[in-house]
Amino acid sequence: MKxxxxxxxxxxxxxxxxxxxxxxEAAREAFPDCECRCVVMADGGEGSTAAILSAAGGKLVSxxxxxxxxxxxxxxxxVTDDGRAVVETAAASGLALIPAECRDVxxxxxxGTGELLARALDDGHTDVTLALGGSATNDGGTGAMAALxxxxxxxxxxxxEPNAANLIRIASIDLSRMHPKxxxxxxxxxxxxxxxxxxxxxxxxxxxxxxxxDTPALLAELEAGMQNYARVLRCxxxxxxxxxxxxxxxxxxxxxCALFLGAALRPGAEAVxxxxxxxxxxxxxxxxxxGEGRADAQSxxxxxxxxxxxxxxxAGVPLVALVGSAGPGAEALLGCGVTAxxxxxxxGCPPPDEARAHYFAAARRLFAALASRxxxxxxxxxxxxx
Numbered sequence: 001m002k003x004x005x006x007x008x009x010x011x012x013x014x015x016x017x018x019x020x021x022x023x024x025e026a027a028r029e030a031f032p033d034c035e036c037r038c039v040v041m042a043d044g045g046e047g048s049t050a051a052i053l054s055a056a057g058g059k060l061v062s063x064x065x066x067x068x069x070x071x072x073x074x075x076x077x078x079v080t081d082d083g084r085a086v087v088e089t090a091a092a093s094g095l096a097l098i099p100a101e102c103r104d105v106x107x108x109x110x111x112g113t114g115e116l117l118a119r120a121l122d123d124g125h126t127d128v129t130l131a132l133g134g135s136a137t138n139d140g141g142t143g144a145m146a147a148l149x150x151x152x153x154x155x156x157x158x159x160x161e162p163n164a165a166n167l168i169r170i171a172s173i174d175l176s177r178m179h180p181k182x183x184x185x186x187x188x189x190x191x192x193x194x195x196x197x198x199x200x201x202x203x204x205x206x207x208x209x210x211x212x213x214d215t216p217a218l219l220a221e222l223e224a225g226m227q228n229y230a231r232v233l234r235c236x237x238x239x240x241x242x243x244x245x246x247x248x249x250x251x252x253x254x255x256x257c258a259l260f261l262g263a264a265l266r267p268g269a270e271a272v273x274x275x276x277x278x279x280x281x282x283x284x285x286x287x288x289x290x291g292e293g294r295a296d297a298q299s300x301x302x303x304x305x306x307x308x309x310x311x312x313x314x315a316g317v318p319l320v321a322l323v324g325s326a327g328p329g330a331e332a333l334l335g336c337g338v339t340a341x342x343x344x345x346x347x348g349c350p351p352p353d354e355a356r357a358h359y360f361a362a363a364r365r366l367f368a369a370l371a372s373r374x375x376x377x378x379x380x381x382x383x384x385x386x
Contacts (some may be wrong), residue, residue, distance in 0.1 A: 001031045002285045004317075006039040006278065008304035009047040010293035010324050013355035014052060014095050016041045022356070023289055023322075026363035030371040040278045041290070042108070043304035044190035044249070044268025045133025046090040049078040052129070055275035057081035063119050065092040065112035068136040069104065073097060077116050078385070085125035087116045089250050090134030093143070095211060098136050105222065106165040108137045110253055114147025121181040129184055130257060131268060132250040133192040135210055137220055138164040138204055138227045140197070141256025143214035149178040149262060153158075164251070173236045182261060189257045190268030194302050195248035197255045198226050203248035206298075212253070226252060233259055240276030269307030278308075282315040287370070290338075291322040298328025300336055309337030322362060324355075342366060 007019040013184055014022075020038030027034050042051035049060070058080040063207035067073040078086035090096065090114030108292040113130075137143065142152050142162035151174040152160045160166040196202050204223045206211065213219050229252070233242040237259045246265045247255035273279075282288065292299065300306045305321055312319040312335070321338045323330070325345055329362075333341060344362040 001034040001287070002037075003034060004037050004039070004281050004285045004288040004306045005172050006041045006304075007289065007291040007322065008041050008043060009045075010291075010348060010355060010359070011046060013141060013293065016047050017054070017160055018356070019291065023363050024126050026119045026360060026367045027214045029364060030367035037281050039272070039278060039281070041304050041308070042131070042268065042272055043133060043302065043307065044192035046088070046096065046201065048131035048133070048190060048272070049086045049088045049091070051272045052275060053078050053080065055272065056084075058086075061119075061123070061365050063116055064138045065114060065115040066109070067097045068093050068097060068108040068110070068113055070109070071101070072316070073112070075112060075116060079125070082160060083125065083127065084093040084121035085123075085128045085169055086131065087113065087128060088131045089113045089253065091246065092116055092244045093137055093250075094134045095136040096134070103136065105136070105138050105208060105212040106218075107163050108140050108211070108249070109143030109163045110135060110137045110141055111143035113253070114144035117144065118148055118179055118324075119177055120296075121157070121185060126181075126185050129188045129190060129271070130263065131190045132254055132257070133139065133268065135253065137213060137249040137253070138208055138213070138226070140164075140203075140226060140252035140253035141169055141250070141254075141260070142170075142229070144253060145256050145260050148182065148260075150175055151177065164222055164225060167229040168219065168221075170229055171230050172246045172322070173232060175236075178260075184381045185261075187257065187263040189246075189249075189254060189263045189265045191249045191254055191265045191270055192302050192304070193249050193298065194245035195319040196243045196245065197252055198223065198230050202226065203252045206248065207251065267302050267307060267317050269302070272304075273307060273311060278311055279315065282312065282317050285315075285317050289322055290319060291324075293324040294327055295323040295330035295333060295341065296323070296327035297332060298329060300332045305333060305338070306336055309333060313337030322366065331345040
């Protein structure tokens with residue numbers, strides 16, 4: 001038997017590499033002579049730097065930067081063997097950096113991400129990939145752009161602190177002090193979602209609740225600010241479109257990257273699959289396994305699981321999605337290439353310190369069922385709980 005494992009990280013509990021290790025161990029218990037191939041997977045969120053460096057080679061550069069609430073954190077950016085820089089939004093502006101009880105989406109800022117970009121430019125890198133997922137912010141990317149020299153002004157010309165609370169007060173944007181090396185740089189943004197900047201499926205309404213916007217009043221306040229920011233962006237960049245798929249990524253940082261930096265947005269998971277030559281791996285493969293911490297309606301909108309599924313579907317390789325839990329809309333994965341959906345903990349997410357054991361137990365059950373031929377996922381198999 002030949003297996004390919006390409007699971008995304010389970011945020012805050014298991015890395016992509018750890019899921020691969022556990023799947024290999026479980027597979028070899030049931031199939032001692034099996035061949036296992038692993039892809040360190042990411043879609044632009046947490047772990048993207050590790051995934052790219054795993055595929056392309058390279059090193060990490062340590063950087064001290066501001067976290068989402070203005071404290072100082074130990075962050076990093078990556079440099080591939082061929083000299084490209086990889087900046088991960090989650091490294092300095094990530095949701096995982098702020099304990100749940102301390103999250104304040106109104107004051108959170110992406111300033112630290114801009115600091116990482118500035119450091120990469122200062123270090124001489126002109127080809128920069130920015131991974132947009134996993135942010136704690138809803139500031140429209142104003143923090144990151146401020147770190148690169150942009151100034152956001154109120155109606156009286158005063159400089160505003162770049163955060164979500166002040167988006168409603170922005171009247172104009174001063175770009176005269178932008179980082180001098182930006183015109184020399186080629187920036188690519190790895191985007192794991194296709195949400196626009198504003199509206200019912202925009203940055204605020206879709207991702208605000210997980211970042212601490214837990215009341216209708218707060219969501220309405222943040223959306224009004226984002227709508228005002230979008231208006232100012234249209235005035236500042238009249239030749240560009242502020243409402244495009246992916247503009248709402250990382251709390252609106254997707255829009256800022258495209259408009260301020262001229263960045264090209266591309267699906268993050270596709271970039272990783274291309275680097276790892278995933279399609280070649282699928283040749284003569286009997287079964288592939290992917291997954292993420294929680295599968296839901298967002299999983300089919302540019303996430304790693306759906307990207308892996310599309311490639312497996314084209315190659316005719318059956319695919320199991322072993323996910324932490326399945327929420328509303330997860331069944332949509334069964335229409336895009338996933339042939340079986342398995343939950344690690346259907347009753348709810350286990351505590352972080354128990355996640356590894358729960359995942360391994362589910363993987364062992366899965367491979368035991370395969371070995372006993374109790375099931376094999378194919379076009380007739382749509383769900384399995386071994």
